[in-house]
Amino acid sequence: MALDLKKLDGIGWQENGQAVLSGMALAMLRRLDRLFLLWAGECGAEEYRFPTFIEAGQLHKLDYFRSFPHLVTFPVALDTSPEHLKEFSRSAVIDEAGVVQLGKCAPVREVLTPAACYHFYVLFQGTELKTARNLTTVATCFRREAYYRPLERQWNFTMREIVRIGAAEEVKDFLADYRARIERFLSDIGLPVAWENATDPFFDPSRNPKFLAQKLEPVKTEMVFGGALAIGSINFHRNFFGETFDMRRNGEAAFSGCVAFGVERWLYAFLSRFGPDERSWPSVLRSHGIAGDLANDK
């Protein structure tokens, strides 16, 4: 049964690919992220809060613009010369279709964060790690898509990540532990999720050696709800970020891996599976702290 989000209290949809949340939907979203944060705490992950922008020069080191030019959004300010600002402020800047003509712009050096964990590799760039580091962050992430749907596919969405940077075995153990933990949870609550090998959504994939490498040796496993929607993923980056950002562990390029949760998609999966009213959700969800008195939740 398809979920009619337009009839759900607390979810407002905008034609520009973004959602407004309030009431029970907002409370549920927070509870889900609190659950992920609890899981992050189980490995003692340190939490960070990063800015909305990330330096284009850092993403360029990852060959990001070659791989994902179709997804990227840039923050752009106007040229600061008083003449241009006067001209902009005087002229009619918006047309009937709601489009702004920017005219001359200031140099663009930033990107709107496309994935939460990139910030960590930039932060720990050029460091020798004495122990493996467990980290977590939640970020609003931005991906321009060909179409949008409430909660399922948004221009802005919320991503919680749990990350380990360390030696190869340390990272593999971490990812295996979290996979087992999440599998137990999903089976416990009865949310139908299949684990599927996947590749990142490269631009022009057949010409991209990174895509071909991912096809040969899968490094991304998605948690696929209802046969179609990836609500999270477990990613083994090998030593790709360690080499690119010169992070070392035991004298060698560090390995890294992350567990990523698309928080709005988890909300969608819960609403689809358990219904729009959390008061009728199974008691097992209460025992995990995800249901029960959400109306009064802050």
Add this chain to the structure above:
Amino acid sequence: MALDLKKLDGIGWQENGQAVLSGMALAMLRRLDRLFLLWAGECGAEEYRFPTFIEAGQLHKLDYFRSFPHLVTFPVALDTSPEHLKEFSRSAVIDEAGVVQLGKCAPVREVLTPAACYHFYVLFQGTELKTARNLTTVATCFRREAYYRPLERQWNFTMREIVRIGAAEEVKDFLADYRARIERFLSDIGLPVAWENATDPFFDPSRNPKFLAQKLEPVKTEMVFGGALAIGSINFHRNFFGETFDMRRNGEAAFSGCVAFGVERWLYAFLSRFGPDERSWPSVLRSHGIAGDLANDK
């Protein structure tokens, strides 16, 4: 005594005007926002979570681009034609100064949220309010500035707002109540804050009738910490948003007002006044839930 933020644990500063928070600084920021949310709860404010972008066409109704062209940041994606994306992905897109050459861009219809409460006037556009509405939201806001400083002046910062939309007297009472509540709190904890009439930071102010109107009849009162830093403000919009967005109360254009908190600036004020280590903060802060065992706070 000036606060050296570069020596403070948990605050990382980026040259692009943005901060990375972790540890105690992140825990303090959360506690401050929890306090504001508690205050919002005292008038039963409904909480909303808005997207990062707001439609340019809506801000245009406020004459925003004429008043604040120097502050605005736009989210810009590349032109979607496969030819342009191929060209962009193939060519060297970043120069030595870290600047990206975007080439052809997709039409720009959005703005990065400049102030949290605008979203409410768009949301309740064209409605007749049966009672005054009390609302709250926290948002990452974006203002391009001539210079940046950690916590004090950032390109991205966190703004919590408590808003009332209603009849003139309803809004005046609301603002007076909150001013009294905040004054009591500040006096109770001993944070030196002066209330000062202010104007919004208009572009080319002497030519802007809105600026002149604000000079004649002040509608913005700032909470100024240490003689220089506005950590919050109380704003009486009269029926400006009610008229612009056709919100009505008792058959007339609704009035509105907001109480706004710059969350990073509050953090700065607390660190400056009470010192970098919350374990030595006065016990009155503990009784308000702002200090005490922050290290274990999630």
